[in-house]
Amino acid sequence: MSESTISTEADYGPLTGLIGTWQGDKGLDIAPDPEGTENNPYYETIEYSACGNITNAETQVLAAIYYRQIVKQKSNDGVFHDQTGYWMWDVARQLMMHSLSIPRGVCVLAGGRYSGSKAPTGEVIIEVTAQADDVDWGIIQSPFMAGNARTTTFSQSIAVGNGKLSYTQTTMVDIYGNTFEHTDKNELVLSS
Numbered sequence: 001m002s003e004s005t006i007s008t009e010a011d012y013g014p015l016t017g018l019i020g021t022w023q024g025d026k027g028l029d030i031a032p033d034p035e036g037t038e039n040n041p042y043y044e045t046i047e048y049s050a051c052g053n054i055t056n057a058e059t060q061v062l063a064a065i066y067y068r069q070i071v072k073q074k075s076n077d078g079v080f081h082d083q084t085g086y087w088m089w090d091v092a093r094q095l096m097m098h099s100l101s102i103p104r105g106v107c108v109l110a111g112g113r114y115s116g117s118k119a120p121t122g123e124v125i126i127e128v129t130a131q132a133d134d135v136d137w138g139i140i141q142s143p144f145m146a147g148n149a150r151t152t153t154f155s156q157s158i159a160v161g162n163g164k165l166s167y168t169q170t171t172m173v174d175i176y177g178n179t180f181e182h183t184d185k186n187e188l189v190l191s192s
């Protein structure tokens with residue numbers, strides 16, 4: 001039997017630069033609406049905390065970072081998106097994973113091999129994807145969402161470094177009789 005599954009020391013690899021609290025006010029959300037499309041400028045805070053190493057089946061070691069993301073609409077300062085999850089780095093397999101949950105009854109486990117690519121200005125680029133029905137990187141949703149607002153794919157690219165964090169993400173949703181490309185992007189700076 002192993003002594004412990006979580007240790008405090010960890011090599012967060014490409015995720016190292018995420019740890020801390022970030023704020024950004026250049027957000028743009030494009031979301032489905034019964035009449036067509038909503039364009040919602042937003043601002044947000046994302047807090048990433050180091051969790052340490054997690055060992056699976058005594059062989060896989062994941063360095064994990066927990067986060068909470070709170071997004072507010074510029075038009076009325078109301079919270080209109082609340083998300084939580086983990087980023088996980090498997091150094092042995094050079095694999096990146098992002099698990100996330102949103103309070104609509106939707107959970108995603110997105111993943112991808114880390115390419116090592118960097119922006120021209122030096123930021124680390126991390127990309128993950130998931131698809132409903134994919135056996136490796138999938139999407140779980142409630143019966144209501146599966147029937148009325150089914151998420152079919154999720155893809156995300158983040159760039160982090162030099163005190164800056166930017167992301168773009170696309171969530172494909174089958175809703176109101178159409179397939180909708182729900183997108184979000186923002187640029188944040190490290191506030192603490």
Ligand code: HEM
Nearest residue numbers: 029031032040071080081106108149151154171173182184
């Ligand atoms: C910054 C991130 C995000 C923001 C600001 C955001 C915002 C929104 C907004 C404004 C709507 C329109 C419905 C409403 O007014 O409540 C919506 C719908 C939806 N979002 Fe997001 N979203 C984000 C990320 C995500 C993610 C990561 C997922 C899932 C992987 C997701 C899944 C959905 C689904 C399935 C709907 C359709 C439900 C409906 O319109 O009633 N969203 N989102």
